[in-house]
Amino acid sequence: MSIARSTETNVTCAECGDTLLDERAELGYDYCTKPDCQAKRHRGLTITAIGVNKSADSFIVADEDEIRRRAETGEFAKKDTNLGIGYRAIGPRPAAQPTPQPRRPVASVRRPPARRTWSPEQEKIVRLYHDMGLRPAQIVERAGRNTPRLGITAALVTKILSSNPAR
Known part of the structure; x- marks a missing residue:
């Protein structure tokens, strides 16, 4: 793999050796716009569609390594949407457990708090x-x-x- 060469103010194409436009060199390109050089050097962005249940697909524009990294971290995985309860319970429903209340001194005049009757x-x-x-x-x-x-x-x-x- 050759590197673009610079002579005084001219930068040459890493593939064919022709002089690059100043504008192209300032943008950081090291190859010219000829079809052969473009075919060898151009790396475009990858557009990936992420399927979403009951919604339009989400599109991500990124290189393949970033998409792979984000997928491995679970960013595109199915999210838990069942409100945090066992929606389809297996077997009989467990009885509600009363929450233990701290004991109060006997001299207390207050009425003890009502016992919770809900799960x-x-x-x-x-x-x-x-x-x-x-x-x-x-x-x-x-x-x-x-x-x-x-x-x-x-x-x-x-x-x-x-x-x-x-x-």
């Missing part, structure tokens, strides 16, 4: 929909459509939203 999955869905800006009635409707096995009711939504968030 972490129910709370997660209710808080997710609430953070999306849905009202309690809308939360019940959407949860009934998307996660009917959780049995979310308006009373349960109210209890969850009026309690302190789980830590």
Whole structure:
């Protein structure tokens, strides 16, 4: 592989030896625009289409090494979109585990906090929909459509939203 040679202000083509245009040399090219030199030296960009479910393809303009590196890091892998719950549970549904409450001194006048009667999955869905800006009635409707096995009711939504968030 030969390197472009420079004489005073003239730069010559690395393939055929002809003088390059100053403009082309300033851009960093070391070959001229003749078809034979272009065929040997030109390296174009690679356009890759990434298929996306239920959407138009995404197109990436990059060299093959960059696309391979990005694919290996998992950038183009399928993303987890199931809201973080076991949508299709296998076997019977586990009973909700009550969260242990710290013991308070006997001299305390306050009423003990109400025991949580909902599962972490129910709370997660209710808080997710609430953070999306849905009202309690809308939360019940959407949860009934998307996660009917959780049995979310308006009373349960109210209890969850009026309690302190789980830590």
